[in-house]
Structures are given as structure tokens and as C-alpha cells.
Amino acid sequence: MLKKDISEAVIKRLPKYYRYLTDMEKLGVLKVSSKELSERMGLNASQIRQDFNCFGGFGQQGYGYNVKTLREQMANILGLLNSYRAVLVGAGNIGRAIINYAGFKESGFNIIAAFDMNEEMIGSNINGVEVYNVSQLQDYILKNQIDIAIIATPKAKAQQIADTVMDAGIKSIWNFATVDLKLKEDVCVENVHLSDSLNVLLYKTKSSLQK
Amino acid sequence: MLKKDISEAVIKRLPKYYRYLTDMEKLGVLKVSSKELSERMGLNASQIRQDFNCFGGFGQQGYGYNVKTLREQMANILGLLNSYRAVLVGAGNIGRAIINYAGFKESGFNIIAAFDMNEEMIGSNINGVEVYNVSQLQDYILKNQIDIAIIATPKAKAQQIADTVMDAGIKSIWNFATVDLKLKEDVCVENVHLSDSLNVLLYKTKSSLQK
DNA sequence: TAGATTGTTAATCGATTAACAATC
DNA sequence: TAGATTGTTAATCGATTAACAATC
Known part of the structure; x- marks a missing residue:
């Protein structure tokens, strides 16, 4: 459900998501819920879900988010895969x-x-x-x-x-x-x-x- | 009328005010209204007045703000006069x-x-x-x-x-x-x-x- | 299945903008 | 004085947070 216009507030949080997910992936963490991520990052879990859903539904009900997949999605959204x-x-x-x-x-x-x-x-x-x-x-x-x-x-x-x-x-x-x-x-x-x-x-x- | 807690949004605008006022003083501008400043800075005039009034009433009705005085006040607020x-x-x-x-x-x-x-x-x-x-x-x-x-x-x-x-x-x-x-x-x-x-x-x- | 957690809608909160009485 | 512009209250807007049905 791609929103037309992503607010500056959301954009400024994207690199931070990417950083935490990268660190977690390196530590071998496989899955993460918005609740756990909110505790690690000091953000609100609702906000995290809202932010992610600006770009698409990356999670799975009852499970959470796959760290590796989500990190890749973030890298793609940020344009880090481009040259x-x-x-x-x-x-x-x-x-x-x-x-x-x-x-x-x-x-x-x-x-x-x-x-x-x-x-x-x-x-x-x-x-x-x-x-x-x-x-x-x-x-x-x-x-x-x-x-x-x-x-x-x-x-x-x-x-x-x-x-x-x-x-x-x-x-x-x-x-x-x-x-x-x-x-x-x-x-x-x-x-x-x-x-x-x-x-x-x-x-x-x-x-x-x-x- | 000093507010207890200045919001981060206001604080982040203070250096910008200081910059524009410093530039204007160097150019020899003596007075400025919130309207003129809003046009120069691309902000809303109401917001500028609200921001200033977090720290005190620096203006004069019917006249506007004295550039030099206001710049000094900003320097003081930002702590630039301290060492x-x-x-x-x-x-x-x-x-x-x-x-x-x-x-x-x-x-x-x-x-x-x-x-x-x-x-x-x-x-x-x-x-x-x-x-x-x-x-x-x-x-x-x-x-x-x-x-x-x-x-x-x-x-x-x-x-x-x-x-x-x-x-x-x-x-x-x-x-x-x-x-x-x-x-x-x-x-x-x-x-x-x-x-x-x-x-x-x-x-x-x-x-x-x-x- | 039962429990967990998402995606999404609704409620709240705070920041921005508008309006205007006060006053220089 | 009349006009201009502040300081401040009120209205609006947008962002954050809460709630919950959907569903894995």
C-alpha cells in the first residue's frame, strides 16, 4: 500500500531502522516483532508498524518480521542497492x-x-x-x-x-x-x-x- | 514568558534564526517584522512569533524587531556568549x-x-x-x-x-x-x-x- | 487450535497556522 | 491619530499512539 508522499519524519527514521536491522542480522537474530524492535530502538511499536506499512506489508501476523528480509527491504527502499x-x-x-x-x-x-x-x-x-x-x-x-x-x-x-x-x-x-x-x-x-x-x-x- | 520545556522542533530552528539575523545585521538591516523574516526564511510568520515568545517578548507592536537586539538575544539563548x-x-x-x-x-x-x-x-x-x-x-x-x-x-x-x-x-x-x-x-x-x-x-x- | 502479532482504523496529542485584541 | 505589527488565544493540521479485527 504505497503512500504517495512519505513524511520527512518517516524518512529520517529509515536509516535508523536499517542500522538496527543490520546489527541484528550480524548478531544472528532471525526474527523480530515490532514490540521488540520498539524496545531496542526506543520508539513506539505502533509507529514502527505504521512506518513499515508506508512501503508495504513486510511482516507476518503472529510471527513478526524476518530480520534478513526486512533489512533487505530497507536497503532497497533507501536506494542502497543502486549505484x-x-x-x-x-x-x-x-x-x-x-x-x-x-x-x-x-x-x-x-x-x-x-x-x-x-x-x-x-x-x-x-x-x-x-x-x-x-x-x-x-x-x-x-x-x-x-x-x-x-x-x-x-x-x-x-x-x-x-x-x-x-x-x-x-x-x-x-x-x-x-x-x-x-x-x-x-x-x-x-x-x-x-x-x-x-x-x-x-x-x-x-x-x-x-x- | 519563559516556557518550562522548549520543544525539539523549536530548538532546531534557533540556529537558523541566528544565522539569518547575523547575515541581516552584517548587511546593515536595522529592523525586521515577523512577516519579512518569514519570507526570507521560508517559515510561517506566526511560527516565528511563537518561537520567539518561548523566550520572551523581543518585539515592539507596530514596529517589528530590532535586528541587532534580536540577534544578541538569540546568541544569548543559544549559549554562544558563554565559554x-x-x-x-x-x-x-x-x-x-x-x-x-x-x-x-x-x-x-x-x-x-x-x-x-x-x-x-x-x-x-x-x-x-x-x-x-x-x-x-x-x-x-x-x-x-x-x-x-x-x-x-x-x-x-x-x-x-x-x-x-x-x-x-x-x-x-x-x-x-x-x-x-x-x-x-x-x-x-x-x-x-x-x-x-x-x-x-x-x-x-x-x-x-x-x- | 490458541496465542501472538500484524496491518489498519480510530483516538490522542502536539505542532503549526490563523485570527485578533492589545499597543506601539 | 491611523497603520502596522506584536503577543497570545483559538483553530487546524499532521504525526504519534492506542485499539482491535484479521490472520498466521
Whole structure:
């Protein structure tokens, strides 16, 4: 019973389901009920069943869910079985950390080139990823079937880069610059706003100290 | 009219308000109405007024809000006027990127030491931050009035580090390991789950391609 | 079969949005 | 003063939770 529109709240929980199911499968757990999963994950069992049923009925009454099957379903829903080609723009500290980040290995997410405007970075190689001059960005995207652009530039450059990659046909952006990009209607974005996250942490820190 | 409990939804919007107000102040904007701010930020004007009034009445009927004053109030609410001492655990790619990240300069957030278990890292210096053996972590926290621990270790080590820093009295954790830490009641956490964020991006990418 | 647990509808709760009196 | 815009209460909307018939 595929719903037309999955709410952002549900989408944000999907990776967490996938993580717990992956861990459980590795531990050799064969089946799980929504009740048991709710206790492990700190969610409500009804909510878990509702979430799963946005995408289809994966369970069996009286039994629960098969862990392996459910994990595979989640991987499929999340698009982890597909292969994606990404370029990184901004080979600074964060950009290099992203390239070197090991967490991508499992998925079909591949960073195939990086771009920077710093002459010293251009021509270098970060963990197998070549760094090109950002002036070549648009041309490279057009010629290499790129799905995703990762923006890890300073704030001030981010919108301009977003415009460039959208002009080259990019529909999906992973944005690490702490700025709200203005995007075309059909372009999706996922933000990692480090300084916003720190601000939230400082708020919570202050609040908890006041108690 | 300070509410006892500010909802997570409101808290997550505070850094965004702060960002827009900071930008506007830099541009020389003196006053702003909730309506104008709502148009700039893509939020509802009622929501903005509700959010602000969780912390007090900062506006003036018929006029709006003074940008400078409001920005200062936001900085104060977020705890940016306070000074915080943090240690980083895990001086890998992400850990080093965090230390080098320029976005902290403004705030009173200071990383004063780093810890790792890799012998090659220990004793090195990252942008002025010394890397110590993780075996000294607890002792260091006890002796140096640390407010915040940043966990940037592999998943498998994160819980153990969390336990260690909590035992040393830490009440606030910035967690970059993609794992849900089990924390004591009075400890707050802010997560940056890169691989969850990527999974959400891949989900959106897949969904938007299907249209 | 009896017990367990799903899938789904209904009830509740909280967050967002609208409305408007207060007032600068 | 008249117009504008807040602060706040009320209405709406959507997300979470509860309930339960269906069924393995």
C-alpha cells in the first residue's frame, strides 16, 4: 500500500531502522516483532508498524518480521542497492574527511572526482580521488553522468556552486555549507550543518547546566 | 514568558534564526517584522512569533524587531556568549576536520585537547591541539574542567568512550559516530550521523529520479 | 487450535497556522 | 491619530499512539 508522499519524519527514521536491522542480522537474530524492535530502538511499536506499512506489508501476523528480509527491504527502499556517482566540490578539511570516510564502502555511493579553486590542491589525489580545477566542474558533470554533487565549500561560494551543478543537470545535493541553498523545484538536498548542530549542542549544554 | 520545556522542533530552528539575523545585521538591516523574516526564511510568520515568545517578548507592536537586539538575544539563548571547553576523542579524518573547522571561531567553543589510541597520532599536534593517549582521557577531564566531549571514533568504540567521559562527569556530548549512545538521564547529546544523512540523501535521490 | 502479532482504523496529542485584541 | 505589527488565544493540521479485527 504505497503512500504517495512519505513524511520527512518517516524518512529520517529509515536509516535508523536499517542500522538496527543490520546489527541484528550480524548478531544472528532471525526474527523480530515490532514490540521488540520498539524496545531496542526506543520508539513506539505502533509507529514502527505504521512506518513499515508506508512501503508495504513486510511482516507476518503472529510471527513478526524476518530480520534478513526486512533489512533487505530497507536497503532497497533507501536506494542502497543502486549505484550513484558523486562529485565533491571543495577539497578542504571537511571535503577530505568525506572522501576518506569509511562509512560509504557498503553502499553504491562513489565519489569519482573532486574540485577546488585552490591551486595547491588542484592536481593532487585524495585517497584515489583526483582534484580538478573548479572551472572544469560543469563540463565534467555533463560528460560523466554524475548523480550527486557534494558541496563542501565555504558558505559564500555554496550558492554559486549549487547554481553551476544544477545548470549541469544535477538533481541531488549533499550540502555541508551552513547556508540554505535556493534550489530548483525538482532538486533535492540533504544538509549537514555542522555549525547549526554545534549551536544546538551549546543550547542544550547551557540548559542542562542551569538545572 | 519563559516556557518550562522548549520543544525539539523549536530548538532546531534557533540556529537558523541566528544565522539569518547575523547575515541581516552584517548587511546593515536595522529592523525586521515577523512577516519579512518569514519570507526570507521560508517559515510561517506566526511560527516565528511563537518561537520567539518561548523566550520572551523581543518585539515592539507596530514596529517589528530590532535586528541587532534580536540577534544578541538569540546568541544569548543559544549559549554562544558563554565559554566552553571541549575535548575531542578520535583524531581520524573526521576528528581532524572538526579541529580545523573554521566555523567555531565566533563562539566560545574551544577544543583544548584530542585523544586517540593510534600510536602514530599520539604526541602529534593538529592545528595547535595536542593529541594524547586515550588512556589519559578520564584523568584529563577530571583535572581540566571540561564541559563537552566530542566523540569521533569508529562506531564500535563510541559507547565505551561515552561511558568513560560520563564517569568523568561530562554532561554534554557531540557525537559523530553513527550509533545511538546509551546515556545517563542528565547527559545531553547532539548527533551528527553522516551515514544516516547519506542514506536519507540516497532515498531522496532515488525517489526524485522515479518521478 | 490458541496465542501472538500484524496491518489498519480510530483516538490522542502536539505542532503549526490563523485570527485578533492589545499597543506601539 | 491611523497603520502596522506584536503577543497570545483559538483553530487546524499532521504525526504519534492506542485499539482491535484479521490472520498466521
